[in-house]
Amino acid sequence: MEQFLLDNAARHQMLVQRFKPPRQKTQSKSEASPSNITVATRIRPISDEELLSGQVVAVFPRLDSSGVVDLHELRRVVRGFPPLNSSSFQPGRVFSADDKTDTIYEDVVHSLIPWAWDGNVGTLFAYGQTGSGKTFTVRGLEQLVARSIFDGELEGERNVYVAMFELAGNSAYDLLNSRAPFSILEDHLGTTQLVGIQEFSVRSTAELLALSEKANELRQSAPTVKNDGSSRSHAICRIRIERPSHESAEGGILYLIDLAGSEAARDIFSHSTERLKETREINMSLSVLKDCIRGVADMEKRNPSKKAYIPFRQSTLTKVLKHLFDPSESRQCRTTVVACINPSFLDTGASKNTMRYAEMLCKS
Ligand SMILES: Nc1ncnc2c1ncn2[C@@H]1O[C@H](COP(=O)(O)OP(=O)(O)OP(=O)(O)O)[C@@H](O)[C@H]1O
Numbered sequence: 378m379e380q381f382l383l384d385n386a387a388r389h390q391m392l393v394q395r396f397k398p399p400r401q402k403t404q405s406k407s408e409a410s411p412s413n414i415t416v417a418t419r420i421r422p423i424s425d426e427e428l429l430s431g432q433v434v435a436v437f438p439r440l441d442s443s444g445v446v447d448l449h450e451l452r453r454v455v456r457g458f459p460p461l462n463s464s465s466f467q468p469g470r471v472f473s474a475d476d477k478t479d480t481i482y483e484d485v486v487h488s489l490i491p492w493a494w495d496g497n498v499g500t501l502f503a504y505g506q507t508g509s510g511k512t513f514t515v516r517g518l519e520q521l522v523a524r525s526i527f528d529g530e531l532e533g534e535r536n537v538y539v540a541m542f543e544l545a546g547n548s549a550y551d552l553l554n555s556r557a558p559f560s561i562l563e564d565h566l567g568t569t570q571l572v573g574i575q576e577f578s579v580r581s582t583a584e585l586l587a588l589s590e591k592a593n594e595l596r597q598s599a600p601t602v603k604n605d606g607s608s609r610s611h612a613i614c615r616i617r618i619e620r621p622s623h624e625s626a627e628g629g630i631l632y633l634i635d636l637a638g639s640e641a642a643r644d645i646f647s648h649s650t651e652r653l654k655e656t657r658e659i660n661m662s663l664s665v666l667k668d669c670i671r672g673v674a675d676m677e678k679r680n681p682s683k684k685a686y687i688p689f690r691q692s693t694l695t696k697v698l699k700h701l702f703d704p705s706e707s708r709q710c711r712t713t714v715v716a717c718i719n720p721s722f723l724d725t726g727a728s729k730n731t732m733r734y735a736e737m738l739c740k741s
Pocket of ligand 1: 422506507512638
C-alpha cells in the first residue's frame, strides 16, 4: 500500500486541491463539554525528510474555525484511476502545524496549574501513533508548566515535589534514580503507592527543568518504522503540590503523561519476539486507558451518581492513575487529552483511529 501511495502522490495532491468540503452540520463540543475532560488534537508539520521521501500531507484542518479536520486517502481500484476517499472529523479543539506549543498550553493546559495548586488533580495525556509528536508536545508543555508554577502568579505558599518514571509493560522504572525499578502497590486505604520511588523537592523553574532533562535522557527508546527515536514506554511526570500549613491533607497533583506510541499491525512485521511482546503490551495498556477515559466521561455525562464499571486494574498505567478512574475516589480531577497526528498520507489509518477516539471523547 505504501508504494502504491508514493507512486500516486501527485494524483493525491491534485485531487486534494479539487476537494470541496461539504457543510458540517454538528458543532464541535470540545471545551464546551460539561465533562471534566478537555480534548484537543495537534497536527504536526510534515518534516523535510518525509517530503523528500515523496510523502504528502493528507490531513487538513478547515480554515473556517469550525473545528473540522478533513482526511484524504487514495482508494486502490482494479481498473481506472484511484479515486479520493475523504472523511471529516471534529476531534475537539484543533491545533494545526503552524500552532506553537505555547498556544496549546494557553488554550487547554494552563488551567490545570491553578487547579492542582488549589489541591485538585490535573492530568495531561498526549496520545497518538508512533512519530505523531507526543514527546515533542509534552516536553514543550513541561517547560511552560515549570515556568507557570514558579513565576509568582499563583497565590499562597506551596512545597513542590517531583517524581518522574516510566511504565513499560508491567514494570516501572524511576527516571530520577538511574532507572531503578520500583513497585506499584495499593495500600489498605485503597490508595496507589509508588514504593521506592525518589521524589525531589523543587524550588525553581530551572530545578524542575534540570530534572526533566535528566529523566528524558534515561527514557527507553527504540527505532520504529515511523520514528527512529520512538519512546517504548509511558513517561509520567508527577508534580505534587503541598500546602505547608496543611501537610496532612492530600496535596494537589499534576500529571504530565507522554504515552508510548501505538503501532499499526503493518508496521511491526519486522519486530523481534521481544519487540512484538512490547508492542502488544503497549497497545493493550492504551486500549485499557481508552476504555477507562471513555468510562469516566460516560459516567459524568449520563449519571454521575451511578457507579460504573471502569477496568482500571487491567493495566499498570491505569492502576497508577486510579484516582482518575476508580468511581469510589472522591478527588476532584480535570483531564486534558491531546491527540497527536502525523499528517502524512502514509499514516492515515492511524490518524483516523486517533481522531475517531478524540471525537468519541468529545461526544461522550
Ligand atoms: N509540532 C512539531 N513541530 C516540529 N516538529 C515536530 C512537531 N511534533 C513532532 N515533531 C518532530 O517529529 C518527530 C516525531 O515526534 P515525537 O518523537 O515527538 O513523536 P512521538 O509521538 O513521541 O513518537 P513515539 O511514540 O514513537 O515516541 C520528531 O523528530 C519531532 O521533533
